[in-house]
Amino acid sequence: MATSNLFPSSPLSSSSSTSSSPSTTKISPLHYFHITPSNFPKTLLNPSKPPSLSFKLSSSSSKTAISTFFPGDDDPTSPESDKPREECGVVGIYGDPEASRLCYLALHALQHRGQEGAGIVSVHKNILQSVTGVGLVSDVFNQSKLDLLPGNSAIGHVRYSTAGSSMLKNVQPFVAGYRFGSVGVAHNGNLVNYRLLRHALEDQGSIFNTSSDTEVVLHLIAISKARPFLQRIVGACEQLQGAYSMVFITEDKLVAVRDPFGFRPLVMGRRSNGAVVFASETCALDLIEATYEREVNPGEVVVVDAAGISSLCLLPHRPRKACVFEHIYFSLPNSTVFGRSVYESRYAFGQILAAKAPVDCDVVIAVPDSGFVAALGYAAKAGVPFQQGLIRSHYVGRTFIEPSQKIRDFGVKLKLAPVQAVLKGKRVVVVDDSIVRGTTSSKIVRLLKDAGAKEVHMRIASPPIIGSCYYGVDTPSSEELISNRMSVEEVREFIQCDSLAFLSLESLGEFLGEEAPSFCDACFSGNYPVLPAESKVKRVGDFVDDGLNGSVDAGWTETHVNQTPVKVEGTISCQKKEKAVNDTSASSVQDSSSKANGNIRNPKQTLLPFPSEYPVRDMASTKKLTGLIGPTRLLLATAIV
Ligand code: SF4
Known part of the structure; x- marks a missing residue:
């Protein structure tokens, strides 16, 4: 079935805007290309103009006023708010000329994981292009928007946001330029040490553009001095605590990462033309006719590029702690999650x-x-x-x-x-x-x-x-x-x-x-696998951001738990991180697990092979990495980035 046939003609002009492809502009250390449906053409034509920062604290009166616009969201007795809510769904596709359209379809399949916002980033001629918007996938995209996203690789995201907010700036994927290129990221999960990392980054001069925990990942990548790029992703992820199933996209790579506990699902599949697909649930693979191959394993970093597929691991290893609520409520019944039918x-x-x-x-x-x-x-x-x-x-x-x-x-x-x-x-x-x-x-x-x-x-x-x-x-x-x-x-x-x-x-x-x-x-x-490095941050007021005229943030409540700020360097050493963030009984379990798996951390070596018990498949045209012993696989993995 031709994918393009699945898209009805847009009521809007279908004149392709691909002719007005943007040129990349790199602003050190971090410059955002956050292109929204409402300002897409203008932003494309002026990519060098960074968006202005416009976070404001509102008075208490604004909370009341804003709340009236979102009564259903803020009412704790509304049917929707009396359920736990999933925070996001992600998808990534590499090697298909219809990548952004397949992303669009996959996001429809994942719509139940987030209805507040959606976005897609594609790569075309080494340029990352993005469309994001507030609302359902069908609200954000139409034929002309998808025409703006050519290319063979793309990532997508559906988002559920906190109450009373339309937070366009927080709609993912985020795209940022740094001194060696551009990177886009889509994240499902929650980082329990987000505030600590953010404070530390702000102390070093980082300016945040959103209130999303995902943004710290981009900053950690940007300030890293590691080469090659994959080292930056691995180094950044090893500083994160909590849940993250993420897909990254760069000019030439698609990278999928799952946190060492594997809280949130992330699966890998393949289309008949060899295109590699990552998605939060298998229902997304089914919709775009991709065959399920396997889960991205907890703590695994899967890299897909022209050389094929390689698999690396994050350290330290943890015992898996997959979210059982995915089987109770979040995932669709037609999905296979954590290897089980929902x-x-x-x-x-x-x-x-x-x-x-x-x-x-x-x-x-x-x-x-x-x-x-x-x-x-x-x-x-x-x-x-x-x-x-x-x-x-x-x-x-x-x-x-x-x-x-x-x-x-x-x-x-x-x-x-x-x-x-x-x-x-x-x-x-x-x-x-x-x-x-x-x-x-x-x-x-x-x-x-x-x-x-x-x-x-x-x-x-x-x-x-x-x-x-x-x-x-x-x-x-x-x-x-x-x-x-x-x-x-x-x-x-x-x-x-x-x-x-x-x-x-x-x-x-x-x-x-x-x-x-x-x-x-x-x-x-009540048995938390990893305790948060800070108390749960809860918004006390509303945040409204129309993406054009500034934003209103009524503030946060936050109580730190005996934490000294983390000093963020290119990479926080394993020992320092565990002492600072993970000083719980769980840490001893994790340490022994790490030793049991035979992993001895070399502080200078970020890339290590993924444990051989996990299957690693490659693309047909590339060398098989399966079965190679650690150092060999490491050399191959390093060679292709
Ligand atoms: S099972 Fe764990 S990860 Fe899942 S909703 Fe409960 S606390 Fe969160």
């Missing part, structure tokens, strides 16, 4: 609930959409019919305006409509994926009872959430989490259902089997 996981969670928390009932229904598969599993195991008792509207945006506070549950009713024919007079089991604040659950119970349900029994296909996530998922503070404040019985009373049961942590562990220790379950167990 559909099969959710189906099994429902079956386990039916076995461990049975109840006499007439019908099983789901809270759409994320509760569907678990509800199917519950119904099958219980031998009770599954019915669609709640209909979800897919046409209500996140920013609808409550016409009156007196109209109770208006937001939930807009999103979910009960089916009386299914519910009236019935004993109903309703299956949801999780409970965060409990506000939406109580409204759903009321909806079902108002529609005539005789009994409502709630079954939750995850353990109770008791802690915030620091690794790329937007969860409320611990104080706001209902299961952190109440027992299961107290939660049942709060949401007014007839019975309530969660998937137990023990059952989740049994389901994962021997792989259980390689999954993060910190928001359920």
Whole structure:
């Protein structure tokens, strides 16, 4: 299927702007090319003019005023805000003449991972070109925008941002020029030492253009004195703590990196023409007809360029801690994540609930959409019919305006409509994926009872959430989490259902089997694989940035935990980093793991081969790196950058 056939003609002029290809301008140490749909042509024609910095602290009155524009986002009782939210999805493509269009399609497949902004960067004639915008992928791109992104390689990003913000400057991918070239980056995750690194970089004179943690990566790359370029990426990533699945693009390379814990997913695939694809989930590979090959392994750096594919590792090695919430809620059921089918996981969670928390009932229904598969599993195991008792509207945006506070549950009713024919007079089991604040659950119970349900029994296909996530998922503070404040019985009373049961942590562990220790379950167990180097930074006001007329930032709350600022040099030594950032019990585990893997850190050597137990595939036309012993693979890897 010709990829171009998938794109309808744009209502806008389709005259290609590729004729007005920008020329690169390098401003030391870091110059941003942040091209937005609204100012694209102008910016292209004046690439040497850097965007002005316009961060301002607002008065408290601005918070109120701005909030009125985003009532749905800021309302903690709205259905959307009563779920944890994934922070992003990424894609990278190398070696396909339709790279940006394939990125566009892949971003559609990843739209569930972020709806606030989207962007694509492509490389054409050694120039990185970017289109980013606020909104859904379909809002940001059209045929003429994609015409501006020719080239054989591209990266893309969908973003979920913090409440009440349109933060155009924070929409990725970010592109920056530094003294030896340009680099673009798209990031899924959250850096727990971001503030420390940023303070240290600012102390050295770096000027930040966004409030995104991802920007520190670009600054670390820019100030690095390492050569070749790949050393800079490796050196920068080894200073990061927390969750990062990232794709980088340069004039001649595509680089995919996953943090040593492997919190967030990142997979690799290939199209029939040999093009290499990286994506957050396999559903993106499926859409663009790429064959899944493998995960990017935790701590792995995969480099794709004209010479083929090489694989390196970050140090120190960590035991994998993949986010189990990807299987509970975030990923699409048609994806394979961390080597497991998401559909099969959710189906099994429902079956386990039916076995461990049975109840006499007439019908099983789901809270759409994320509760569907678990509800199917519950119904099958219980031998009770599954019915669609709640209909979800897919046409209500996140920013609808409550016409009156007196109209109770208006937001939930807009999103979910009960089916009386299914519910009236019935004993109903309703299956949801999780409970965060409990506000939406109580409204759903009321909806079902108002529609005539005789009994409502709630079954939750995850353990109770008791802690915030620091690794790329937007969860409320611990104080706001209902299961952190109440027992299961107290939660049942709060949401007014007839019975309530969660998937137990023990059952989740049994389901994962021997792989259980390689999954993060910190928001359920409180066992955080890596403690943040600073408290969770939470915005106390709103940040609005229209990308043209400046921005308003109402500020942040931030409490440091006994940290002295990190001194950022070209590369922070391994020893210094661990002492400064990772002074926890987890660090001893990680150290012993590192030794067990036989990795002895040479402070002068950043590039080391990836452990041989991981498969490394190469492109057909290049030398096979698989099976080469460390020094040989290192030499090859160094030679091609
Ligand atoms: S804390 Fe929870 S949401 Fe965050 S990575 Fe761990 S399991 Fe996933």
